[in-house]
Amino acid sequence: xxxxxxxxxxxLILILVFSNNxxxxxxxxxxxxxxxxxxxxxxxxxxxxxxxxxxxMALQIEKSDEEVVKKFEACVLGLxxxxxxxxxxxIEVDNCAIYYSFDVSDSLAVILGNFLQSSGFTDSSPxxxxxxxxxxxxxxxxxxxxxxxDDNTIEYAAQNFINQISENCFNGAVSSLTFxxxxxxxxxxFLSQ
Numbered sequence: 311x312x313x314x315x316x317x318x319x320x321x322l323i324l325i326l327v328f329s330n331n332x333x334x335x336x337x338x339x340x341x342x343x344x345x346x347x348x349x350x351x352x353x354x355x356x357x358x359x360x361x362x363x364x365x366x367m368a369l370q371i372e373k374s375d376e377e378v379v380k381k382f383e384a385c386v387l388g389l390x391x392x393x394x395x396x397x398x399x400x401i402e403v404d405n406c407a408i409y410y411s412f413d414v415s416d417s418l419a420v421i422l423g424n425f426l427q428s429s430g431f432t433d434s435s436p437x438x439x440x441x442x443x444x445x446x447x448x449x450x451x452x453x454x455x456x457x458x459x460d461d462n463t464i465e466y467a468a469q470n471f472i473n474q475i476s477e478n479c480f481n482g483a484v485s486s487l488t489f490x491x492x493x494x495x496x497x498x499x500f501l502s503q
């Protein structure tokens with residue numbers, strides 16, 4: 311008799327979980343549609359800044375909608391920015407801001423952040439790291455002082471660092487590490503080997 315009640319109880323729990331997940335899915339879908347409608351309305355009136363905000367919110371719900379990604383990129387271009395270098399997402403690890411593009415999942419950004427922390431890169435001094443997926447390459451960009459490269463050992467250390475990132479964060483996938491100066495001029499780029 312107890313088994314019968316236990317089975318009925320488990321069945322009721324499944325029904326509740328399924329109905330809650332379905333309701334949550336419907337809520338997200340409603341928000342997604344609402345964000346798209348507002349973004350499209352602003353986009354077609356030429357308010358790219360407003361549209362960008364709502365396309366960003368929509369893409370946080372559904373990152374794989376190619377039409378929305380194209381409209382998002384058009385807004386970025388309309389504002390005079392380069393969509394390839396637009397990083398709307400951010401996490402922070404030990405005072406290191408990691409900005410990442412829509413083509414990078416939240417979980418990959420966290421994996422990179424955890425690796426940077428465990429490697430000692432995040433030492434509580436303010437830093438910024440930019441992370442995107444470009445042409446099947448995980449691209450990491452760091453802004454630094456050009457004088458860093460006066461030290462002859464930095465080249466070896468940077469090459470070793472990107473190799474470790476590739477292995478530990480991206481299962482050996484091709485990765486690049488680019489250093490820029492404060493004027494966004496490329497100092498050096500290293501590819502994982």
